[in-house]
Amino acid sequence: MKHLRIGIPRGLLFYSCAESWKRFFQDLGCETVPSPETTADILKEGIRHTVSDLCLPVKTFLGHVAVLKDCVDLLFIPRHVSMEQESYLCPKMIGLPDMTRACFANLPLVLDPLFHVKQFGDKAIDEFTRPVAEALSLSPARVADAYREHMDHHTEVPAEQRRRSERLLAEDAVVPRSSGKLNIGIIGRPYLLFDRYLSKNLFHFSRKLGVNPLSLRPDESEIREAMAVIPKWVYWDMGKEVVAAAHVFFKDDRVDGVINLCSAACGPDSFTGDLIRKRLNQRNKPYMSLSLDEHTSDVGVQTRLEAFIDMIAKVTA
């Protein structure tokens, strides 16, 4: 078999699954080529290729595709429809491979296996691995084995993200009151939070302001607990995690304030944001929703962050 170079655009689900994708393909004898971290040029390239008022993360994703498309043999853009029985991903992620094909004229082969637990249940893995096996001319059984080995637990997070999303309750992540530092919970979708360019380096900047930024990936029991508080199960995969993270932060006494980082015109977040603000924040903690689009400037974000911190200082004083 030819040694294949598989391009993985650094956007959207990359920030949740990249590490396992990488190991999965390595096991199958392929090399993965992630695109570089987002820059202004990549975003500009994405905006140039998009044709409609799509949201910021999708534009960024397409920018990454533009960077990769001429230097790889294959593009890996999986179609994740549902990760669990009772959930869906955002329609834009469901249509992502098709949108990518529609936006570019000369793409390498796009590998777009379907991942749909709601429809296929336990067979979802087979559905997912069959097209991969076909494209790489490997036996389906081998690909399925590699999948079970590396991807079955999506809790794997990329090293970079793991460093930042240390569990809230690990004592070293939270700073004690006595230190005079504020603990601020930052919630949002991984592809915004951990993209340094899109989040305008929010983590770094808040540390510079002497604040301890926290983020977390809620586990199953935390998600279930949060869903019990709101009237209806949130059926978007990532939206659910955002809501659960918000719930944990609002509940925890050591967290002084919560920032919700979302992209402007994000469909699910327009609704979950409302839920978070009205249903979950019952103790009236300082809460700020920060929406990003391609016109957002570093300075704008920084000013709002400073104002937010000043406000918390006033409230807690």
Place this chain on the structure above:
Amino acid sequence: MRLTVPHMGLLSTAYTRVLRQHGVDMQPPPAATLKTLNLGVKHSPEFACLPFKINLGNMIEALDNGANAILMPGGYGPCRFGYYGVIQEQILRELGYRFRMSTTDNPDRLSDMIDTIREISRIRNRFDGYRVFFLILMRMAALDRATALYHYYKPREINREDTDTVLRQAVRLIDLADSYPRLFRTMPEITRMFRAIPIDKALNPVTVGVLGEIFVVIEPFANLAIEKKLGEMRVEVRRGVWLSDWLNDRFRFRPFRRNQTTYAKKLARGYLNYPAGGESIETVGKTLLFQKKGVDGVVHIMPFTCMPELVASTIITRISKDRDYPVLSLTFDEHVSEANIITRLEAFVDLLERRRDEGIYRH
């Protein structure tokens, strides 16, 4: 209990009278006006989509008029629609309204619909539930049939507004047809009424397919009566999504009509290989179908920030390029202006007419 259900096109005409006869105290919201929209926008999340805002406005107006129960279909799809009810209830409670809210969380399942009908009405018998529900569906199909006739006669009419008057009468007649026999007697009558409109028989109008998110397509208030505007520009509208088809795909009450979603899925293959929720697959598939059938162009309409239609819009832009096929995407929200829409439609229709004159047919 005075029950209200937010508007969706002509749907309320299909069920109000029938349900009233079976003991449901129906209070349909007043027809949407600018006031409805303003009320909705004022209390909605900023980036909620237009149908959400109009529905919320409907609810507020209905509650102000004395309704005290709301029925809002729900569901679990990738589109936001399934979550409307939760957020709307939260907003209305915050505004201090007291009401009962019920959502049907499996609106695609026939048994769920029947249970809902039995719960709100005097109907106890399951069979009667089916009978009433299917009568409502047939009435909806009749309303859609009248609208299709309207699309045909509107561009050809000689006296302006004739066709609109006939459509209003037809809707009224269907509203009064509250049993199967009456409904079947009404339909030929309606066809006769449309046939009686004096028309310009020589006219061979430009045809335009109207596609997009179902609420904005079927609700003239949301799309600034785009079909009427096109008709007045002497354009024959071919609507790609119908409420009765949407219902038929789920409940199969018209056995001889093919399942439009499955059909669209087949048509869209190669461009959109998996339905991305909402009407995305219909939009893509029917654009290809209209192109094949020689419809002159497609107007694609959607609410601002609509997730499924943004996917579709990206893809049909590509189709337009690949196949040299005119496509116009229009986004609707509370800020859209009538002059803007008219200007863009006129420019689009001019383009289609010129293509036709120059004989650019590439099918």
